[in-house]
Amino acid sequence: MTIDEKVRKTLIELNVTDAASVEALFAEVRTAFEAERANLVSRRASSESERDRLCKDLRDRWLARKNGLLSSVDEHWLKLASKELKPVAGRQFNELRKVSPCMEVGELAKEVRVAEASSSAQAASTQAGISGDYWHDPNPPVAPSHDRQARAAQIASGTTEVFPPIASPPDLTLPGNRRPLGSLHPVTQMQREIEEIFLNLGFWIESGPEIESVYYNFDALNIPESHPSRDDWDTLYIDSKTVLRTHTSPVQIRALEKYGAPLYIIIPGKCYRHDNPDASHSPMFHQIEGLAISSDMTFADLKGTLDFFARKLFGEKVRTRFQPSFFPFTEPSGEVSISCIFCGGQGCRVCKESGWIEVMGCGMVHPQVLRNGGIDPEKYAGWAFGLGVDRFAMLKYDINDIQLFFQSDVRFLTQF
Numbered sequence: 001m002t003i004d005e006k007v008r009k010t011l012i013e014l015n016v017t018d019a020a021s022v023e024a025l026f027a028e029v030r031t032a033f034e035a036e037r038a039n040l041v042s043r044r045a046s047s048e049s050e051r052d053r054l055c056k057d058l059r060d061r062w063l064a065r066k067n068g069l070l071s072s073v074d075e076h077w078l079k080l081a082s083k084e085l086k087p088v089a090g091r092q093f094n095e096l097r098k099v100s101p102c103m104e105v106g107e108l109a110k111e112v113r114v115a116e117a118s119s120s121a122q123a124a125s126t127q128a129g130i131s132g133d134y135w136h137d138p139n140p141p142v143a144p145s146h147d148r149q150a151r152a153a154q155i156a157s158g159t160t161e162v163f164p165p166i167a168s169p170p171d172l173t174l175p176g177n178r179r180p181l182g183s184l185h186p187v188t189q190m191q192r193e194i195e196e197i198f199l200n201l202g203f204w205i206e207s208g209p210e211i212e213s214v215y216y217n218f219d220a221l222n223i224p225e226s227h228p229s230r231d232d233w234d235t236l237y238i239d240s241k242t243v244l245r246t247h248t249s250p251v252q253i254r255a256l257e258k259y260g261a262p263l264y265i266i267i268p269g270k271c272y273r274h275d276n277p278d279a280s281h282s283p284m285f286h287q288i289e290g291l292a293i294s295s296d297m298t299f300a301d302l303k304g305t306l307d308f309f310a311r312k313l314f315g316e317k318v319r320t321r322f323q324p325s326f327f328p329f330t331e332p333s334g335e336v337s338i339s340c341i342f343c344g345g346q347g348c349r350v351c352k353e354s355g356w357i358e359v360m361g362c363g364m365v366h367p368q369v370l371r372n373g374g375i376d377p378e379k380y381a382g383w384a385f386g387l388g389v390d391r392f393a394m395l396k397y398d399i400n401d402i403q404l405f406f407q408s409d410v411r412f413l414t415q416f
């Protein structure tokens with residue numbers, strides 16, 4: 001009985017009644033498949049298309065949903081197996097599916113092509129009396145010549161093993177493949193630009209942890225227990241004593257403890273707040289904090305420095321305006337606005353017709369904050385400011401949605 005006939009009978013009809021017979025039956029199917037596959041290789045298709053056709057025939061014969069050998073096995077042996085034989089038949093069927101030509105025709109054709117090549121190499125070396133095992137061969141093959149004609153002669157005379165033919169040398173005159181280069185993210189560019197201005201003024205860059213203690217984030221900065229910014233709605237707590245820092249200001253205290261006074265630093269970095277993402281809010285954003293401490297620091301130094309900074313960044317025509325404000329860690333505190341860079345102060349949509357755009361907070365460092373950092377407020381005074389880098393980048397590049405910075409859209413990013 002051929003395998004085609006067998007797969008169309010049930011196990012009972014085949015008189016298969018125990019597990020061992022089921023295994024033997026499936027082994028027979030596997031052998032039949034391997035034989036057909038080997039046959040395909042030995043036929044040596046004369047062309048790619050013929051090989052593809054043979055592979056497709058083999059695949060269809062075994063795997064076609066309708067009338068394929070495997071679906072017949074499923075239909076007649078597995079589904080109709082007795083309760084006792086079902087588990088072993090199921091296992092065997094799964095094994096069979098693994099070794100059977102359960103693959104794309106293209107894959108199968110490739111495999112057959114490789115098998116053909118290796119069997120022809122074997123045949124050639126056997127013919128030439130050369131073993132494939134170079135290391136123990138007393139008469140190793142002659143190295144193949146790199147000259148094509150000489151090599152053809154070598155192969156013909158059997159003095160060298162058949163290697164795949166030498167590919168034609170690459171054409172060095174062809175243009176190369178240009179790989180696109182990335183560039184710095186617009187927020188990083190803005191940050192570097194701001195850093196550059198302060199580095200030239202003699203400040204240096206300091207950094208600190210993004211996972212911060214409640215002490216450094218709030219207590220040491222004179223932010224009282226009752227302050228609304230400590231609320232769960234504004235701050236992302238990791239536990240009752242640890243937060244994702246809500247600003248870069250904790251690094252002020254860390255730097256004061258580490259270096260003492262005098263001190264001139266800027267602190268760029270990521271901050272986190274419990275904000276829903278929208279056009280002007282992101283739960284993660286970037287700040288740059290500035291801190292200057294010396295024995296004779298005044299509010300005039302603060303004004304002069306920030307005025308210089310604004311003109312360096314936005315152009316010489318930009319004017320600055322300071323208005324009183326309140327922050328727990330500075331006294332007095334101020335808000336800095338710049339004259340609108342879009343309308344020059346005439347009033348437009350961006351500045352809401354006021355001619356001014358508020359860009360940062362600042363103030364003289366609160367004496368208690370100095371004390372918390374181990375500095376004597378009788379001897380030293382200082383000022384600080386904080387600005388949002390993302391917001392500055394939005395202003396500078398005229399971007400109206402902060403989310404664009406964090407969506408990794410290459411069409412957006414390649415513009416910078």
Ligand SMILES: [Zn+2]
Pocket residue numbers: 340341342343344345346347348349350351352353355356
């Ligand atoms: Zn304007």
